[in-house]
Amino acid sequence: MSDATSTIQNRLRDKILPPLIILALALGFWELSVKVLDIPPWLLPAPSDVVDRFFKTTMLWYHTGLTVLEALAGFVISAVLGVSLSAGIVHSRFLERGVFPYVIVSNAIPIIAIIPLLTIWFGFGIAPKIMICSIISFFPIVTNTTRGLKATDRRIIEFMRSINATRSEILLKVQLPSALPFIFASFKIAASLALVGAVVAEFYSSDRGLGYLIITSATQLRTDLLFVAIVVLAALGVSSFMLFGYLERMATRGERTEETR
Amino acid sequence: MEARRQRGPALTEVSATRSVAAGGSARSCIVLDRVSLRFQSERREVQALSDISLSIAEGEFVALLGPTGCGKSSLLRLVSDLLAPTAGTIAVRGEPAAAARRLNQFGFVFQEPALLSWRTALGNVQLPLEVVGYPPDKRITRCMELLNSVGLPKFKDAYPHELSGGMKQRVAMVRALAWNPPILLMDEPFSALDELTRGQLQDDLLQLWNRERKTVLFVTHNISEAIYLADRIVVMSPHPGRIKTILSPDLPRPRTDEMHETQDFLKWIRMAREALQS
Numbered sequence: 001m002s003d004a005t006s007t008i009q010n011r012l013r014d015k016i017l018p019p020l021i022i023l024a025l026a027l028g029f030w031e032l033s034v035k036v037l038d039i040p041p042w043l044l045p046a047p048s049d050v051v052d053r054f055f056k057t058t059m060l061w062y063h064t065g066l067t068v069l070e071a072l073a074g075f076v077i078s079a080v081l082g083v084s085l086s087a088g089i090v091h092s093r094f095l096e097r098g099v100f101p102y103v104i105v106s107n108a109i110p111i112i113a114i115i116p117l118l119t120i121w122f123g124f125g126i127a128p129k130i131m132i133c134s135i136i137s138f139f140p141i142v143t144n145t146t147r148g149l150k151a152t153d154r155r156i157i158e159f160m161r162s163i164n165a166t167r168s169e170i171l172l173k174v175q176l177p178s179a180l181p182f183i184f185a186s187f188k189i190a191a192s193l194a195l196v197g198a199v200v201a202e203f204y205s206s207d208r209g210l211g212y213l214i215i216t217s218a219t220q221l222r223t224d225l226l227f228v229a230i231v232v233l234a235a236l237g238v239s240s241f242m243l244f245g246y247l248e249r250m251a252t253r254g255e256r257t258e259e260t261r
Numbered sequence: 262m263e264a265r266r267q268r269g270p271a272l273t274e275v276s277a278t279r280s281v282a283a284g285g286s287a288r289s290c291i292v293l294d295r296v297s298l299r300f301q302s303e304r305r306e307v308q309a310l311s312d313i314s315l316s317i318a319e320g321e322f323v324a325l326l327g328p329t330g331c332g333k334s335s336l337l338r339l340v341s342d343l344l345a346p347t348a349g350t351i352a353v354r355g356e357p358a359a360a361a362r363r364l365n366q367f368g369f370v371f372q373e374p375a376l377l378s379w380r381t382a383l384g385n386v387q388l389p390l391e392v393v394g395y396p397p398d399k400r401i402t403r404c405m406e407l408l409n410s411v412g413l414p415k416f417k418d419a420y421p422h423e424l425s426g427g428m429k430q431r432v433a434m435v436r437a438l439a440w441n442p443p444i445l446l447m448d449e450p451f452s453a454l455d456e457l458t459r460g461q462l463q464d465d466l467l468q469l470w471n472r473e474r475k476t477v478l479f480v481t482h483n484i485s486e487a488i489y490l491a492d493r494i495v496v497m498s499p500h501p502g503r504i505k506t507i508l509s510p511d512l513p514r515p516r517t518d519e520m521h522e523t524q525d526f527l528k529w530i531r532m533a534r535e536a537l538q539s
Contacts, residue, residue: 177379
């Protein structure tokens with residue numbers, strides 16, 4: 001018991017405290033500079049102004065919710081399609097040779113170039129944004145998952161085949177679980193990309209969402225609101241990164257401890 | 262560190278019926294008839310095995326001994342239908358190898374333990390039971406019985422990274438026996454272990470073999486290991502892999518560690534070495 005509390009204390013001291021101190025120092029310096037140098041708020045608002053704006057912006061959670069919804073929907077679609085496609089690619093050489101080049105092409109086209117097209121086809125609503133998020137997060141999921149599925153221990157697959165296991169049994173019991181670290185690593189990247197996709201898509205054509213909030217506050221020189229949107233986006237990015245990073249660590253627990261021994 | 266455990270006396274191993282193996286009067290379990298295997302690699306064709314004919318009796322312990330590249334591992338994969346022969350036929354208990362595989366007759370053990378890192382020792386032993394359709398309510402009992410037999414009951418909840426090399430290989434060994442297949446195929450299973458652990462696992466294997474009455478096909482490049490374990494030793498030569506000679510050491514069972522120093526044992530070692538080098 002005392003052991004557990006002491007490790008928590010250690011973690012607090014070693015991992016959490018140093019960045020907090022740096023943050024506090026930076027914010028203090030920023031606040032002070034703005035006040036002392038008398039910088040106009042449209043150029044650089046003080047941290048206290050940003051916090052003030054944060055609590056005053058009533059529509060903030062509506063915009064945030066919408067952006068999160070778009071990113072999440074696009075990400076989930078990509079995750080489901082991407083992992084399924086990878087499973088297909090690993091099982092069929094034809095699919096691998098036929099489809100993989102296009103997966104790479106999908107990554108080579110700058111996503112921004114597609115947004116106008118999708119807007120012509122699907123309008124100004126939420127659908128084209130979800131598609132953008134899905135397209136942008138598709139590539140890392142497919143490449144990483146395929147790599148993970150292929151990295152499965154050849155011997156275990158031979159063992160499964162020697163007991164007449166079906167392909168789906170091998171996939172579900174061996175390949176997918178062993179690819180989980182790869183999959184979560186790709187989710188970590190894909191989730192932040194999906195968020196970028198949502199914001200960029202909102203830049204182009206939208207009347208709501210965090211991307212819209214950023215564009216309008218920039219054109220109106222409401223820099224404090226701009227900062228609020230950026231901080232919210234940063235928080236979202238960091239939390240998704242931490243969530244999938246945690247899942248990735250959980251999934252690699254066995255392998256990692258083996259390596260460090 | 263290997264947890265040294267209480268080893269039961271090896272006296273349970275009875276040898277009365279074992280000697281029939283050499284005579285060939287017993288029922289055949291695996292029959293290879295003029296089997297050849299060619300691999301088509303990118304630049305050239307490789308003759309892995311050439312004209313292998315071999316009959317293995319039910320319950321017999323056969324070692325395949327030979328240098329690297331003599332196709333002994335390929336032979337195991339042919340028997341278990343993981344590879345198909347280019348020529349010749351393979352019958353397992355009177356049926357084609359593919360049928361035997363469908364009937365889950367093979368338990369495969371590799372040089373590497375090849376355990377699932379996210380499953381405990383118990384979970385790893387259970388894996389094949391989930392595939393072969395073993396009654397769910399009997400799975401745990403069966404797995405525990407097997408883990409007990411190799412001295413690992415306390416490690417049932419341990420993950421592979423928490424086990425020593427010898428323990429992992431023991432888990433791999435009982436995993437291959439979980440659903441009680443009649444044939445055990447072992448591909449240099451102990452070659453990655455240290456001398457002491459290897460000796461322990463050899464004795465474990467002999468006990469399991471005796472208790473569960475398996476036909477064992479055991480690939481090794483270790484002469485002493487082959488002689489210590491097997492009824493018959495198939496000596497192979499490389500490029501292409503073929504059978505050079507077959508030795509039948511008539512050493513008494515149960516086999517014990519002291520046997521390694523007896524004149525008889527050393528005589529068979531010498532004969533095997535000569536056969537390999539000739």
